[in-house]
Amino acid sequence: MKRRDFLGAAVGISLIPTKLFGQAAPRVVIVGGGFAGASCARALKQAEPRIAVTLVESSATYTACPFSNAVIGGLRDLKAQQFAYQNLPDGIDFARTTATAVDPAARSVTLADGRRLPYDRLVLAPGIDIRWDGLPGYDELAVDRMPHAWRAGPQTVLLRRQLEAMEDGGLVVIAAPANPFRCPPGPYERASLIAHYLKAKKPRSKLLILDAKDAFSKQRLFLNAWNELYPGMVEWVPLSKGGKVTSVDPATNTLVTDFAQHRAAVANVIPPQKAGRIAEAAGVADRSGWCPIDPASFESKLQPNIHVIGDAAIAGAMPKSAFAANSQAKACAAVVASLLSGKAAANPKLINTCYSLVGPEYGISVAGVYRPADGQIAEVPGSGGVSPLEAPPATRALEAAYGEAWFRTITGEVFG
Numbered sequence: 500m501k502r503r504d505f506l507g508a509a510v511g512i513s514l515i516p517t518k519l520f521g522q523a524a525p526r527v528v529i530v531g532g533g534f535a536g537a538s539c540a541r542a543l544k545q546a547e548p549r550i551a552v553t554l555v556e557s558s559a560t561y562t563a564c565p566f567s568n569a570v571i572g573g574l575r576d577l578k579a580q581q582f583a584y585q586n587l588p589d590g591i592d593f594a595r596t597t598a599t600a601v602d603p604a605a606r607s608v609t610l611a612d613g614r615r616l617p618y619d620r621l622v623l624a625p626g627i628d629i630r631w632d633g634l635p636g637y638d639e640l641a642v643d644r645m646p647h648a649w650r651a652g653p654q655t656v657l658l659r660r661q662l663e664a665m666e667d668g669g670l671v672v673i674a675a676p677a678n679p680f681r682c683p684p685g686p687y688e689r690a691s692l693i694a695h696y697l698k699a700k701k702p703r704s705k706l707l708i709l710d711a712k713d714a715f716s717k718q719r720l721f722l723n724a725w726n727e728l729y730p731g732m733v734e735w736v737p738l739s740k741g742g743k744v745t746s747v748d749p750a751t752n753t754l755v756t757d758f759a760q761h762r763a764a765v766a767n768v769i770p771p772q773k774a775g776r777i778a779e780a781a782g783v784a785d786r787s788g789w790c791p792i793d794p795a796s797f798e799s800k801l802q803p804n805i806h807v808i809g810d811a812a813i814a815g816a817m818p819k820s821a822f823a824a825n826s827q828a829k830a831c832a833a834v835v836a837s838l839l840s841g842k843a844a845a846n847p848k849l850i851n852t853c854y855s856l857v858g859p860e861y862g863i864s865v866a867g868v869y870r871p872a873d874g875q876i877a878e879v880p881g882s883g884g885v886s887p888l889e890a891p892p893a894t895r896a897l898e899a900a901y902g903e904a905w906f907r908t909i910t911g912e913v914f915g
C-alpha cells in the first residue's frame with residue numbers, strides 16, 4: 500500500500516528512522532514537488548531504496564508551465580497541464596503541506612502545521628517567487644488586472660479570458676524581465692501563440708513586447724518566424740530602444756517606460772523573480788535572490804547539508820527550464836545517495852533542450868550539454884545548438900511534435 504498524506508495521520512511512524520548500514524537510515528527531505536523536486540525524490544529512492552525520502556509539496560495538483568502558453572493561445576486546455584501525485588512510487592512519503600522554515604544547525608524543516616522534519620540532507624526545489632519590490636506598481640493585487648501567468652494555474656486562465664474578452668483592434672502588451680528569470684524563451688513563445696490567436700480571431704489587434712534586455716533566447720528564429728507568420732502584428736522593443744518597463748498602473752492598465760506610456764487592452768506583466776521564499780528562510784539565497792551552489796554537488800554555498808536544484812539555483816550556463824530542473828534533479832539524487840553511503844560522487848553531466856512553439860505546427864529549439872568547470876556549471880564547448888534559421892515547414896512541424904513528445908515523456912516520468 501502506498502503511503503500518502505502521511506502527515507495527516509501517521510507522522511510519527513514515518514519520522515522514526517529505520518536501521519541502515521548499522522546506523523539510523525539517512526533521512527532526506529525534499530521541498531517542492533515540481534520538475535526538480537518530484538524527479539529528485541524518485542531518482543533518490545531508485546538509487547538507494549533504504550534512504551527515507553519525504554517530499555513536501557504545498558499543492559495536491561501540480562500545474563505545469565511548459566505548454567501553458569498554448570493554453571493562453573487557445574490551443575490547449577489547462578487540464579492537460581495538471582498532474583496529481585498519487586502515482587509516486589511506494590516508499591516516498593508525500594507531505595501535502597508547506598515548508599515554512601529551516602533550521603540548518605538543527606537540520607530540521609518546519610511545516611505549516613508546526614511540525615518538524617529532521618533531515619540528514621535537505622533538497623530545496625521551490626521554483627520561483629515574484630519579486631514584489633521589483634517593479635513599482637506591480638503588487639499582489641495587480642496580478643488580478645495585469646496577470647503574470649508565470650506560475651501556471653488560475654493566472655494562465657485569467658490571461659486567456661482577458662484575450663477572449665478583448666475587442667478586435669486592441670493592444671496586447673507583454674512586459675519581459677531582465678535576466679535571469681524562469682524560461683528564457685517563454686515570453687517570446689507566449690507572444691507567438693497570442694499572435695496566432697489574434698491573427699485568427701482579432702486580426703486588427705497588435706502585440707507589443709516591452710523588453711528589459713537587448714537580446715533573448717532563439718531571437719533570430721523568433722523574429723524571422725514573426726515576420727513569416729504574423730507580419731505587422733508583433734513589435735519587439737528592446738532595452739536600448741526604451742523597452743524596459745519602469746512602473747505600471749493597474750487601475751488604468753498602463754505600462755510606463757522611460758520614453759512612453761502604453762495603455763493596454765490586455766497587459767501581461769512578467770515581473771522580476773527570485774527563488775521560492777523557503778530558500779530565503781533557509782538562508783541559502785544570496786542578495787540576488789537566487790541560490791549559489793557547488794556545481795558538482797548542488798550543495799548550497801551558504802549552508803551545509805542543503806542542496807538546491809531547479810529554477811531556484813544559480814546553475815551557471817544552464818537556463819531555468821523544466822528540462823534542466825529534471826536533469827539537475829537526477830544528478831543531485833546520485834550525489835546525495837553517494838554522500839549518504841560514504842561513496843565518492845561522480846561529476847555530473849547535465850543536459851537541456853528548450854522547445855518553443857511559434858505556431859501550432861511550428862517548433863524551434865535550443866539544446867546544450869553542461870558540466871562543472873571553474874566553479875560553475877558551464878556549457879560543454881560545441882555540445883549544443885539551435886534550430887536552423889532556414890528550414891522547410893516539415894522540419895518546423897517535426898520540432899513541434901518533438902516538443903509535445905518531450906512534454907508527455909517528462910511528465911510521465913516525473914508524475915507517473
Ligand SMILES: Cc1cc2nc3c(=O)[nH]c(=O)nc-3n(C[C@H](O)[C@H](O)[C@H](O)COP(=O)(O)OP(=O)(O)OC[C@H]3O[C@@H](n4cnc5c(N)ncnc54)[C@H](O)[C@@H]3O)c2cc1C
Nearest residue numbers: 531533534535557564565598625626682809810820821822
Ligand atoms: C510560460 C512558461 C513556459 C515554459 N515552458 C517551458 C518549456 O517548454 N520547457 C521547459 O523545459 N521549461 C519551460 N518552462 C520553465 C519550467 O516551468 C520551470 O523551469 C520548471 O517548472 C522549474 O521546475 P522547479 O521544480 O524548479 O520549480 P516548479 O515547477 O515551480 O516547482 C516548485 C514546486 O515547489 C512547491 N513549493 C514551493 N515552495 C514550497 C514550500 N515552501 N513548501 C512546499 N512546497 C513548495 C510549489 O508548489 C511547486 O509545486 C516554462 C515556464 C513558463 C512560465
